[in-house]
Amino acid sequence: MELVTLLAAVFEPQLLLTILLCTLYGSFVGAMPGLTATMAVALLVPFTYFMDPVQAVAAIVATTTTAIFAGDISGALLRMPGTPASAAYVEDAHALARAGRPRTTLFVSLFAASIGGIIGVLLLASATPLLARIASRFSSDEAFWLATLGLSCAVFVGGASVPRNFASLFIGLAIASVGIDVAVGHPRFTFGINDLYDGISFIPAMIGLFAIAEILRNAETSDPTRLGQLSVEPLRTALAGAWGQIRQRKLGILRSGVGGTFIGALPGAGADIAAWIAYAVSRRLSKTPEKFGRGHYEGIVDGGTANNAAVAGAWTPALVFGIPGDSVTAIAIGVLLMKGLTPGPNIFSSDAMLVETLFGAFLVANVVMIVSGGLAIMAASRLLRVPRSMLMPSVLLLSMIGAYAIMGSVTAVWIVLGLGLLGYLMTLARIPIAPAVLGVVLGEVVEDNFMVSMMKAQGDLTGFFDRGTAAVLGVVTLAVWGLLLFRAAREVISGGGSRSRETEKT
Amino acid sequence: MLKKTSLVTATALIAGAGAAAAQDSCDWTPDRAVTYIVPWGAGGGTDANSRKLASMLEEKWGQPFNVVNRTGGNGVTGHSAIARADPDGYTVGSVTVEINTMHWVGLTDLTYEDVTPLALVDIVPASVLVADDSQFDSLSGLLDHARENPGDLTASGTSQGGIWHLALAGMLNAEGLEPDAIRWIPSQGAAPALQELIAGGVDVATPALSEGKGLVEAGDARALAYMHSEPMEALPDVPLTAETLDSGWTLAAYITTSGPAGMPDNVACSYAQAIDEIIASDEWAEFKASRGAEVVSMSRDELSAYMAEKDETLGEVIEAVGLAQ
Amino acid sequence: MADTRDLVTGSALCALGAAMAIVARGFPTVGGMAYGPDLFPTIVAVGLVASGLGIAAEGLAAGRNRPDEDGGRRLGPLVGILAVIAFFALALDPLGFHIAAAISLLCSVRLFGGGMVAGTALALVGPVVLHAVFYSVLRVPLPWGLLLPVAW
Incomplete structure (x- = not known):
């Protein structure tokens, strides 16, 4: 009986239409380098004023989940991840696209995204209160260890030798140290520019390091295969190939889906971090780790599953405590409050129907996404027919406007210029770019939580191990980093770095 | 001075004001898109109020009001962007209480004299929250413990020298304690501070009560006090500091809509009039009620005087707690 | 012989790290705290120098200039x-x-x-x-x- 009412509520035509429109909107915004899921949702808010609560939340959910997927489109086709969540596996996706399988790659990530989202919703619906309880025990100590552990992923995703991965990571951390510091509010490396007080946010950083660097490489190279003449496989081959990849990797999908949901539920972590960790874990556990970073579906499947699962996970603290897991859910909480609904444990009893409809809408959005995402893939692969001399200038302008839109200031264009040059020089120096983006994303989290913990414990380092969970996380983190440093030292001393790279090339 | 307007009286007031204003040629309207700058991040209280107001202005005037979040520098970036824009009415923004604190702590030279206040949007009093398993069940108990064990307790809510830090340090100072008797742990906004509170990382949080309302209603946090002189409809049982403390300490942040200094009077009064009508509407009242906040309004002159007075009193607090530069 | 490009990269990273460390020394600390705004940039600076040395070591070990993957440059x-x-x-x-x-x-x-x-x-x-x-x-x-x- 109740199920019938629920189904009727979920499959209401107006709700379905809203979801369809929002998935189309989400795939458009997500595919644009520089436009994020957060921005897409912020722009949606005025429209939600005219919607009922379920419709409003469904609109936000549908937009976010497709925007996170659509970031893969420009990542695969242009090597310019549309959202930070796609940055972890952009090298693989682009390599595959260049090898003549752009549609297969994108359908793999579309299917992975949809399945990840569905796993996330199912977990969200069944385990939300429990997940939220665990996440609520996280103070700055635990957050610091977790982020530091996250930094070690840099070494797994980069695909180059250890010193080069570290160089990239520290370049990213150096970029992250720009701006007002959390402890005393001193502006660091800002050169008196007001716009830099908030630091270099990862959107302009990513546009510069990936998109502009790629344009610069295109400008200086005479190699015509870079873009424009990619071959596109027939749709049926692509769909069949993609489905085959997904069926082969059930275990990885399950692992990344569950892991991604959990990471998304942690405060301060989000879809991007979920994707990085899933990718790193995937590589660690893979039978063929050497293929990662060179065009391998495994990492795309796992990363693509995890980032969409995290989108669902982020709703956990939002619904249960009214504490947003990320900026998207922060906006969503505001919308719920506006509709007279206070997120908290009570919402599960007082507005049970609403919460269940929300989960239902979440599910539907992830299914509808396959249609809209498919359309977006079809439209986007047309991009490859456009001559390079037209496409590159368009992407250049889009990148500059995208960065400007985020900061609302010309400083963004200068940041993009500087970091684009940096990214280009890094490629020349054979330093991978992905770890630097991880550094930019996590640098502030690591430092803020470290300083907060130090101030709480008044400079006593043992404070980091005082709490049970923190102690466990701390020991694990220190062990992982110890091993990494040991490996790096050995590699450098024995000159193994160069040897391993020679073998990797064959 | 601060008026809590009931809907009926407000409507009557507006009707009167409208008749008076007709003579003052407050008939400016934008004929292209307006940029509305918010110095704080998407998802926060200032952002929600600003976006709602912008969408209602847009509806009223039939021109897009584009909301831009210019965050950074604890408010410096966004406030500078508002103050430095052309005063032609095509750039306005949400100037918040930080315009009265930033220059005292040496972040910027910007003061309230660099903007043209147009309307009061929100008054946001601070609260004193503890986790539900805290040993303290009253503000006096908390203050007594801090008096006997200075430096033992920690509190959080915003950055070092931010408005909620002043709320705590100012209260301790007014009650005769050292301003750092409860140590301040800086955070990037209220959400991470509340996370620390329920995770047991800090003992006290002093954000806006509206920001902690969800946790209080869920039973995960307790509100020991509300730094205001009038009770809040959403949580009527929370004690008021104006009544429970000997010093009668209160502290409220505020949100205004303001333009750059030197805005032509007809533009400014057109904005004031339009926003007054919005604030008197049922839609605005519903929006406010949903956030557990009161509808507030002030005339432009009252608002200017209010900001000037706040500048002085907050300056004294900042001096007293040793944060002045 | 060594890979000159790696040597240049390594030196550039060391120079960047050194510059960061020098600027960071000028940051203020509060109330005699041993840790302040300079702590994190200093750690990053050390990391930059260390990885710069590592890359230079790799270049020395390689013993020759490795060819570029891409074609000519314009x-x-x-x-x-x-x-x-x-x-x-x-x-x-x-x-x-x-x-x-x-x-x-x-x-x-x-x-x-x-x-x-x-x-x-x-x-x-x-x-x-x-x-x-x-x-x-x-x-x-x-x-x-x-x-x-x-x-x-």
């Missing part, structure tokens, strides 16, 4: 694109979005080897499309600049 267009970005940053506010975008598009089409006709076409269509998407739909306030009198 510096002209590269510098040209950098100049286009700088121009856009300088011209966006005074000239306005539409004019700055049109000029940037035309120049970069030429830099990528496109014809005058194609460049002009893109310069005319591009800003209008971007205006529709960013200004009208996404509500990004793009500056009008010189076109302010005809703003819509």
